[in-house]
Structures are given as C-alpha cells and as structure tokens.
Amino acid sequence: MDFANRIKGSYVFLLTAIVAVALAFYFFADVVTYVLVSFILSLIGQPIMYLFLDKLKLRKFRYGPQVSAVLTLIIFILLLLLILATIVPIMIQQAISIGEVNIQSIAIALEAPLAEFIDRMERYGLTVIEKSPSEIIEHNLNQLGGPADIGSYLTSLVGVATNIFIATFAILFITFFFLQDQGMFVSFILALVPDEYVDQVKNVLGDTTYLLRRYFAGILVQISIITLYLTILLSLFGVQNALLIAFFAAVINLIPYIGPIIGAIFGVFLTISANVDMEFYTEMMPLIIKILIIFASMQLLDNMVLQPYIFSTSVLAHPLEIFLVIIIAGKMGGIVGMILAIPSYTVIRVIALNFLSEFKIVKKMTYRIEENSARQH
Template sequence: MNSKTIAYGILRAIAVIVGVLLLLFFLYKIQSILLYITFAAVISLMGRPFVFFLKRKLKFNNLLAVICTLLITIALFFCIFLLFVPIITDQGRLIGEIDIYQIGEKFDRLNQDASDYFSIEKINFPELIKQTEFMEFFDLKAIPDIINTFLNAFGGIMIGLFSVLFISFFLLKDSRLLENSMLVFAKREDETKFKRAFTKIKDLLSRYFVGLLLQVLILFILYAILLLVFGVNNPIAVALIAAIFNLIPYIGPLFGGALVLILATTSHLELDFSTVLLPKLTYILIGYIVIQLIDNFLNQPLIFGNSVKSHPLEIFLAILIFGALFGIGGLIVAVPFYTAIKVVAKEFLSEYKIVKQLTKEL
C-alpha cells in the first residue's frame, strides 16, 4: 500500500466524518420541522385504520375519508382543550376571591396537623422559600420579556398546529408518500425489502398508537370514577391529565398520582387532617394504585404485547435503554423505535440467530 492510497483513505475518512457532522448539525437546526413530521406521522398512523373503515364500510372516496378523519381528530383535540377550561376559570375565580390570611391559616393548620400526626418537625415555608430564592422570579422588570416569550410561544404553537395538520393531510391522502420519500435512501436491489419492512412497520405502529388511545381511554374512565367518588374538583379534566401522564412509562404514573393527591388536598383544605383528609387521601391513593396495577398487568400486556408483537420483558428493557440514552423523550418513543428496529433487522439481518429469535413473532 503506497503513500497515495493511505492519504486517499485518510482524506476519505475525514470527508465522511465531516459529512456526518454536517448532517447531524443540519438535523439539529431543523429539529422543529422533524418534530412536526413525527407528530404528523403519528396522526396518520392512528387515523389510517379509520380512513380504511370509511372507505371500505361506508364507501367514502379517499379525499372525503381523509377530510373526515382530520376533522374528527381536530374535534377530539378541541374537546380535550375544553376540558381544561373549567380548571382555568375556577382557578381564576379563586384567585379573584382569595383571602390571603384565610388561605395562610388553612395551610398553617394543615401543616401543624400533619406534623402532629406524623410526629415530625413543622415545615417552615417562609424560610424554605427564602432558601430557594423563589422571590427572585418575581421581578417586575421581567414582565415585558415574559409577555414577549408568551406571544412567541403562542405563535410557534399555532404554526406547529397548522404544519402538523397540513402534513397529516397529505400523509393520510397518500399512504405511500412517506414510504416513497424514504426509498431514496435505499439501494435499488434492497427496495423490495425496504417496502416490505415499511409496510410492516406502518401496520404494527398503527395498532400500537390505537392501543395507546385505548389505554388512555380506559385509564381516563377509571380515574374519573375514582375522583368523582371522592369529590375532587374538576374530576374529568384531572382524570384526563393523569391518564395522559401514563404515556410516559414508569415516571408518568408517579407525576399523575402526585397531581391527583395535590388537587385532592387543595380541594379539601377546610377538613380536619387526621380524621377526614388523611383517610380520604389514603383511599384515593389505594384506588390509584389499584388502577395502575390493572393497567400494568392487564391493559399493557394485552394491548401492547399484541399490537407490536413483542414480549413484555423486551418492551421493559427497550424502555429502560432508550430512557437511559435519551431521557424522558426516550421513554416515550422507545416502543415505536424498538418495533421499527426489529422489523428492519428481520428484513436485512435475518441470517443472525439473535435476530431470528427476537423477530420470530413478526
């Protein structure tokens, strides 16, 4: 091997590394657009079975079926938004009617009752606030910046919603659009395998996202019943928020449970802690844990195991690995990405024993 060949190899390696870095930088700069495409792909995968239903059962043409599906999706999100309105209006009304001294007395009495019941030292909230430098956030000079940030965020949200709906329309209208876009990265001799893998991924992920909707619906109903029984304010909206938190594996139910207990506490500050409030919170916590057990041992194995054709242990390990690598976002996308990796591995690496073992159900 002469010096020219070595130099050429080094230059080629450097060029590849620079190209990869430039590609990663480019993807970083357009991450918001990639996020829009991802959300649109999820909506199209979830709406795909409904489009097929309208076309096959009700004899809608493709365009009408897509429009109806998007309108139903928009109506669903609008109804979810309306559920949060009572919480916002109630909080606004409570802020307008608030009596600082009365609220302070209630919290102080609750703090004292809790410390007496559990035989612990009373929490000094003023000192705790000073130690955390919480009051530094209340700088009047920062109000214009906060307003500008809010307006920019609102404008970004509106642009994002329009972009997601626009992209979703075309992905639903032409189910092969995304596939054809991805085919440009495949070799000509691998196009058949790529198409087969992409079709399988779409089918599995459509079932998975429909399963997610079913899971959220079941949890929402169970949470709503629990909160209605124990008289928590705005039980429907709180139940929906707690159910949506469950989309984040393992961590989400903890946040949802904390939210339920906090709102249950603030709804009954006037009650005696040891005789009324603590038993009520205990019953709510027991009910919440029972619902989580139902979800973990019945809902998830039946819904997700059948939808993505993976063993529960596989899903558990995939969630742990993606969570360790990418944080909370990794927990959310672990199952779909792991499913896509399995399908691609089956098509292109089926000669390996470990791939055969992991993909035998596909």
C-alpha cells in the same frame, strides 16, 4: 463471497441511513418532527379513511381520497376541540382558585402533620431542619410565583401559542396529503434507497406501519380507559376536579413508571389546594388516602391488563423485553427516551429482521414479527 458482500453492503447501507437520519434531525429537527407526527396521525386515521372510502356512501356519491382526508381531519379537530372544551375551562377555574388561595392558610393546614413528620425524622437522627414547618411550606409555595409573575407568564404563553399554531397548521397540512395518498411517505423513502435494497426497505416500512398503527391505537384506548376509570372512582369519592385529574394522569401515564407517580401527586395537590379548610387528620388525610388507593388500583389495572396487551401484543414483544428497553432508554434519554422507547425499539427490531436476520439474537427477538409478516403476505 456473494453472501459476505451482501452482508457488508447491508452494514454500509444501515450506517449511511443512520447518519442521514441523525443529520436530518440535527439540522431540520422541527420539520422532521412535523413529518413524523403527521405520519403517526395518518396511521391512526387510516381506519377512518377506510370507513369513508369503502363502507360509507351518500346515495350514489362515494367519498374520494380528498374528501375522506378532509373529513378525517375534521374528526381529529372536533375530538381535539371537544377535549379542550371539556378540560380547559376546568383548568382555568382551578388556576383561578389556586391563585385565590392564601398561601398562609395552606401552610397552617399542613404545619401540624409536617411538624410531626420532622419530629419523628429527628428522633431517628435522619434530618435536622432549622426552619419552622410553616416557613418551609411558605417558601416552597412561593416558588410557584404570585400575581407579579402573571405578566411574564402571559408573555411566555403568547410565544408558546404562536409556536403551537405554526406546528398545528404544518402538521394538519402534511397529514392531509399523507391521508389522501397513503403511499406518499413510503414512496418518498423508497426514492432515497438504492435499487438493491428496495424490497427490504419496503418490507421494513410495511411491518413498521402495521405495528405502529396497532401501538398508537392501543395508546388511545389506554388513555380513554384510564380517564374513564379514574373519573368514575374519584367522582364517587367526592374528589373535586375528577375529570381534570383523571385526564392529566392518563396522559402523563405515557411516561413509564414515573408518570403514575406524577399523576398521583398532581391529584393530591389539587385536592389539598381545593380543600384548605378541611381538618387535616379527620377529613383531609382520609381523602388523600382514598385518592392514593384509587391511583394504586389504576396502576394495577394498567400493569396487569392494559400494558401487557398494548405493549406486548401490539408490538409483538415480550413484557420483560419491553421493561428492559424502557429502563435502558430512560438511562440514555431520560423521560423523552422512555416515551419513545417502544416505538423506536419496534422500528429497530423490524430493521434488524430485514437486514441482520443471519444473527441468532436477531432471529430470537424478531420471530413473532416474522411470523406475523408471513401471515399477512
């Protein structure tokens, strides 16, 4: 009877917690997002904090939590500024170049290959297009806007910049306190939990923190490796804006399965816009093929080496399990769902391990987490 009551109580507690989290997201979405992003940054910053607190000292002076937190934030900010200083000028230059490109010249450059493609399609009865290839290209390129749209774009940018500034300030402020007092987030959560569930929730937070720290550290490694890999290969083959293409592809690659395709399309688009004077079949097409081959090799590296290590090893889940979770999350939440799939699934597994461990399916799906937790304790 006690066992049945305990199980029933766990269900009630979990249901109440889910409703509370849902309401918090609904009414205070921005604030909750700031807190979660700050918590993630504090997880990533913990090794740096450890370095300042335990390894580094200036003569007899030891860095306290406050100084260590400030220095960690400074490192984050410097890294962000370094990335922006490297990428933003290239983006601005590329935007200016695209703005100076004559749309008619792009249409002329692509008219012959597109006409051949349409002709083949019509021969097989797959499509009937009344417009000429140049009209199709010009129409689609004009949808991107022209000089007359710059004013509205700038107005939108001002609003976006204001929101980014507010969000950045809030996140840095919250992250400072999470870094300074690494138990603050856990203490806040435990203060909301009934006494009989404190130990279980403490285990959930401990295991979740450990797994998510490994996961996000792995993500940073993945982005760095892909950026370096693509930059080197694209530069070797003479592709302009190699660093911009590589960095964008590495970041957008965080969207499972769809991201690499978007990255490749982005790379091809920038290459075409920067080389409209090239003869299509003898110069442009070989360059595009090289870019696609480079992206295909990157995808093989990511799928066969990086993702199995980062996703499977870091969150202690089977690769097939990860694949199915991402597909289901994509069906439920689209691109955002796919991005959040693995961290969310990790949290759900840890919660299930601590509150629903009597079920065989839960034991099967969480045994690696349980073994790892036992080794840590």
